[in-house]
Structures are given as C-alpha cells and as structure tokens.
Amino acid sequence: MTTNALITGWGMYAPSHVMTNDDLAKLVDTNDEWIVTRTGIRERRIAADDETTTMLSVNAARDALAVAGLDPAELDLVIVATCTPDYPLPATSVLVASELGATRAAGFDLQAACSGFLYGLASGTSFVRSGMYRNVLVIGVEILSRFLDWSDRSTCVLFGDGAGAVLLQASDQPGGMLGFDLFSDGGGCEAIIVPAGGSINPASHATVDARQHTIKMLGSEVYKYATRQMGESALAALRSAGMTVDDVDQFVFHQANLRIIHSVQKQFGIPDEKTFVNIEKYGNTSAASVPMALVEAIASDRVKPGDRILMVAFGAGYTAGGAVIEWTADPSRALLAPGSQTRLGEPQRTLADAAV
Ligand SMILES: CC(C)(COP(=O)(O)OP(=O)(O)OC[C@H]1O[C@@H](n2cnc3c(N)ncnc32)[C@H](O)[C@@H]1OP(=O)(O)O)[C@@H](O)C(=O)NCCC(=O)NCCS
Numbered sequence: 001m002t003t004n005a006l007i008t009g010w011g012m013y014a015p016s017h018v019m020t021n022d023d024l025a026k027l028v029d030t031n032d033e034w035i036v037t038r039t040g041i042r043e044r045r046i047a048a049d050d051e052t053t054t055m056l057s058v059n060a061a062r063d064a065l066a067v068a069g070l071d072p073a074e075l076d077l078v079i080v081a082t083c084t085p086d087y088p089l090p091a092t093s094v095l096v097a098s099e100l101g102a103t104r105a106a107g108f109d110l111q112a113a114c115s116g117f118l119y120g121l122a123s124g125t126s127f128v129r130s131g132m133y134r135n136v137l138v139i140g141v142e143i144l145s146r147f148l149d150w151s152d153r154s155t156c157v158l159f160g161d162g163a164g165a166v167l168l169q170a171s172d173q174p175g176g177m178l179g180f181d182l183f184s185d186g187g188g189c190e191a192i193i194v195p196a197g198g199s200i201n202p203a204s205h206a207t208v209d210a211r212q213h214t215i216k217m218l219g220s221e222v223y224k225y226a227t228r229q230m231g232e233s234a235l236a237a238l239r240s241a242g243m244t245v246d247d248v249d250q251f252v253f254h255q256a257n258l259r260i261i262h263s264v265q266k267q268f269g270i271p272d273e274k275t276f277v278n279i280e281k282y283g284n285t286s287a288a289s290v291p292m293a294l295v296e297a298i299a300s301d302r303v304k305p306g307d308r309i310l311m312v313a314f315g316a317g318y319t320a321g322g323a324v325i326e327w328t329a330d331p332s333r334a335l336l337a338p339g340s341q342t343r344l345g346e347p348q349r350t351l352a353d354a355a356v
Contacts, residue, residue: 003172008068012060012288016048028156038259039259040257041280045162053080053084056288061139067167068333070169076136077136079120084143118321120138120287122180123138136167137168140163141162141163152211152214155215158284164289175326176325177324182321185319186318191318192316196212223257227263229320232320233312251265252297261279276300294311301331305329309326
C-alpha cells in the first residue's frame with residue numbers, strides 16, 4: 001500500500017510590529033509610491049528585539065499541531081528552513097523541537113533561501129513516503145530584519161519577518177504531493193549574498209564596519225532571473241505531476257515582488273482569483289513566504305479538499321522549487337484549534353499572548 005504525506009495541520013506567525021513604507025521613508029530616501037509600484041509591498045512585520053527565530057517557529061508550529069490535534073511528543077522530525085537561524089551553531093530546529101516538547105523528534109535546519117520551505121516539504125514528504133517517519137513538521141521562518149543594511153534603500157524596503165508551518169502525517173488516503181521540482185544554480189552566488197560571517201570571510205571588525213553581514217543584492221539581475229525561473233519551476237513541477245496549468249485550482253507563489261507574480265500569471269494566463277497574494281502585508285519573508293501565503297489562502301476560503309495547489313519559489317543561490325499538492329484537510333479545522341490565529345487571518349498575537 002502506498003503511504004502518502006498529507007498536510008493535516010498548518011499555522012503561521014507574524015510579529016505584531018508593523019513597519020509601513022512611510023516608516024521606511026524616515027530611514028532612507030524612498031517613498032510609498034516607489035515601493036508599491038515596483039514591488040507591491042505596503043508594509044512588513046518586524047520582530048521585536050526579544051523575539052528569536054525559534055520563537056517565531058514555535059508560534060507557527062503550535063498552531064499547526066493544534067489544527068491537527070497532534071501531541072508534540074508524537075513528532076518524529078522537525079525541519080526548519082531558514083537563512084536567518086538563531087545561531088550559526090547549533091541548529092534552530094533542535095531548539096524548536098525542545099521548546100515544543102517534541103521529545104523524540106530528530107531535527108535539522110535546511111538552507112535554500114526563499115525556496116527553503118519547498119525543499120523542506122519535498123524532504124519531509126520523502127521521509128514519510130519512505131516509511132521512516134509518520135509525523136514531520138516543516139517550518140519556513142525568517143528574521144531578515146537582523147540581516148538588512150537599514151541604510152541601503154535597494155534592499156531594506158523589500159524584506160520582512162515571519163514564520164509558517166505545516167504538519168505532514170503518514171496516511172494511506174490519496175493526496176499530498178503530486179509532483180515537485182527542485183533547482184539550483186550556484187552561478188547566482190553574487191546576486192544575493194551575505195558576504196561575511198561564513199568560512200570565506202569570518203567575522204572581523206573590518207567585515208562589521210563594511211556591513212558585510214547584511215544582504216547585498218543585484219536587484220535587476222535577480223528580477224530577470226526570477227521571472228524566468230519561476231515559470232520554469234512551475235512547468236517542471238506540473239510535468240512531474242503529469243498536469244497542466246489548467247489542472248491547478250490555486251497558485252501560491254513566493255511573495256518576492258508583485259511584478260514577478262504578475263509576469264508569471266501573464267505567461268500562463270492565470271487569473272487573479274487563482275493566485276493568492278499577501279505581499280502587501282508582509283514583504284518578502286524568504287523561506288516563510290510560501291507557507292504564510294498558503295496558510296492565509298486557506299484562511300480566506302481559497303482552498304477546499306480535492307483542490308490542486310501549485311507552490312513555486314525562487315531565491316538566493318540561485319535556488320528554486322515547485323510543488324503540486326492535492327489538498328485533503330478540512331479548512332475549517334483551523335476554526336476548531338483553540339488560540340489559532342489562522343482562523344483570524346490577521347496575525348496580531350504577541351509573544352506575551354502566546355505564553356498564556
Ligand atoms: C529591487 C527592485 C524592486 C528594483 O526595481 P527596479 O525597477 O529594478 O529598480 P532599479 O534597481 O533599476 O532602480 C531604479 C532606480 O530606483 C532607485 N531606487 C532603488 N531602491 C529605491 C527605493 N527603495 N526607493 C526609491 N528609489 C529606489 C535606484 O537607485 C535607481 O535610481 P537611478 O535610476 O537614479 O539609479 C527589483 O529589481 C526587484 O524586485 N528585484 C528582485 C528582488 C528580489 O525579489 N529579491 C529576492 C529574491 S528571492
């Protein structure tokens with residue numbers, strides 16, 4: 001009998017502090033009109049000083065577990081996709097598992113930049129399908145605000161903080177991943193990079209002075225590559241599922257730039273009602289972007305059991321990924337989960353609230 005990996009729980013967390021484009025205009029020479037026209041972003045969430053990547057992850061994960069009704073002690077594996085971990089060492093996933101009370105879970109971090117959640121979904125699905133694990137938590141999370149040069153207007157306006165999580169559970173029912181494609185091209189290394197803090201340029205006074213621990217980006221190069229690669233990854237994932245664009249009920253693209261999303265829509269003739277967008281509220285949250293968009297698509301009644309969802313992401317590396325899933329869970333389960341912010345679709349919960 002085939003074992004499938006079904007998404008049975010989902011959750012997200014966005015820090016309560018909202019930074020608007022007008023707020024940014026007080027820091028750098030920019031304005032709301034420029035940012036909205038070029039990117040579609042109106043505001044983003046910024047983690048409080050005492051919030052950590054682990055905390056954001058745990059908030060999203062608790063909701064995912066509550067929706068599924070799973071005790072954290074039943075988790076077999078926690079995968080955390082992030083490029084902004086709490087520490088270079090140890091892995092954030094291990095801290096998340098401990099905090100959740102996932103006493104017997106294995107944990108590892110996965111770094112594929114903005115494509116990380118889809119790499120995590122493919123990995124988690126493989127662990128379940130192989131029969132090795134039954135309950136796998138996949139989290140996409142970032143605190144990018146700590147890795148931005150707040151004097152560089154070409155990057156600081158684009159990114160935000162947040163977390164999204166899904167629980168994969170083994171099932172003999174049909175559904176889950178129908179096809180996927182993962183891609184990488186190290187030729188893009190210089191196009192989006194944090195140049196220091198790794199083994200090539202270890203931290204030093206000079207690297208700190210030169211702000212080399214923050215994101216540097218060749219915006220227009222990335223834009224061109226992303227526009228092409230998002231389309232190619234979408235097609236590759238569909239091919240792997242034996243499907244065409246017309247078979248898809250909802251598209252959840254990486255929320256990097258509204259113009260990139262529109263360009264992919266135009267390329268394939270995808271209507272707005274099939275394309276979920278929330279970039280205006282969160283900016284580019286990298287590995288958290290796809291799961292946060294998925295969770296909000298579910299909360300906005302865009303998804304019902306039997307629907308085919310195509311998720312596509314693109315990121316630093318370059319990396320890219322596409323995954324087609326057949327949705328099986330009852331979206332109203334989120335309503336039943338006590339304290340779940342997914343039912344509100346408006347993540348305002350603070351850490352103090354979460355601790356109650
Ligand atoms: C960053 C991005 C929005 C810039 O848009 P663009 O249309 O390419 O703009 P350009 O970089 O050509 O800059 C145009 C002008 O705006 C200026 N500019 C850049 N950032 C600005 C800002 N925040 N506010 C006002 N002006 C800005 C530039 O200095 C440039 O001025 P100049 O013509 O006098 O030199 C766009 O390239 C992009 O979205 N790239 C992809 C980024 C991305 O998604 N990265 C993550 C991938 S996961």
